[in-house]
Amino acid sequence: MPSRRQALSHTAALAALLAGTGLFPQLARASSKQAFDARTIQDAMAALGAGALSESGDVTLSGPDIAENGAVVPFAFSTTLPGVRRLLLLVEKNPVPLVALFNVSAAVEPAFSIRAKLAQSSSVYAVAVMDDGRALYARKEIKVTLGSCGT
Amino acid sequence: MADPMRIRAQASGGKATVRILMAHEMESGQRKDEAGHIAPAWYIQEVTASHNGNTVLEAEWGPGVSKNPYLQFVVKGAQAGDTIGVRWKDNRGDTRSDEATVS
Secondary structure, X not given: OOOOOOOOOHHHXXXXXXXXXXXXXXXXXXXXXXXXXXXXXXXXXXXXXXXXXXXXXXXXXXXXXXXXXXXXXEEEEEEOOOXXXXXXXXXXXXXXXXXXXXXXXXXXXXXXXEEEOOOOOEEEEEEEEEOOOOEEEEEEEEEEOOOOOOO | OOOOOEEEEEEEOOEEEEEEEOOOOOEOOOOEXXXXXXXXXXXXXXXXXXXXXXXXXXXXXXXXXXXXXXXXEEEXXXXXXXXXXXXXXXXXXXXXXXEEEOO
C-alpha cells in the first residue's frame, strides 16, 4: 500500500500511483474488482496494473464546467490512438473513484458517453490504458453546486 | 425482473451509434434514507453488448454511475437490420437482456 498524501497535486498524485507498483494485470476480473474497491485513484490504477501514466492530447474528456446536480453529470470520453485496451472514467473525490471501465474490442470505437455521480467538486480523469501498458489521461475540473450525497 | 432497457442503434457511414437507457436505481451505498439508515449499495456491475451475437463490448461499472444509466458507444461495421444486444448484471445478481435492431 502506498502512503496516501491528499496534499499531492494531481499530476504528482497520479505519477506516484504508478511508481513502484510491480503489478501485472492477471485476470482482468480479479484486478478490476480490486480497482473498484480502491478508495483513491492511485490505488485504483495500481490495482489495474497500468504502466507509466502521462497526460495526453490524444485522449479527450468532455463534460460540463459546472454541474448543477452532482447526481447526473454527463461525460463523453474518447481517444484517437490505436491499440487501446481499456478506457476508464475516474472521479477523484468520489468515495469510489473508479466510475466505469470499458474493455475496448476491435469492434467498437474507443469512445463512450455515460452519466456519472460526483459527490463534490472534483477532478475527473479519462484514462486510456494501451496494449503496451501505458496509461494516457485527460483531466477536467468539474464544479458541483449540489452534491449527489446526503440527500 | 427489472424494467426493459431502451436501446436505439442508428447506422451511418459503416458504423452504428448505440444509445442505451437502462432502468436501475444505482444505489451507491453512501446515501441515507429518511430514517437515517444507509441504503445498501445496489448498482449495475457488468454490462456487455453484442453485435449479431458476437460480444463487442464488456464494461464494468462502480456505484458512481448515475441512476437510470445512459450509455452511448459506436459499433464498427454494423448495418441497418443488424441486431444489437445488451445485457447487464447488478451486484444482487439480477440481470436484464434486451435487443434492438439497427435502423
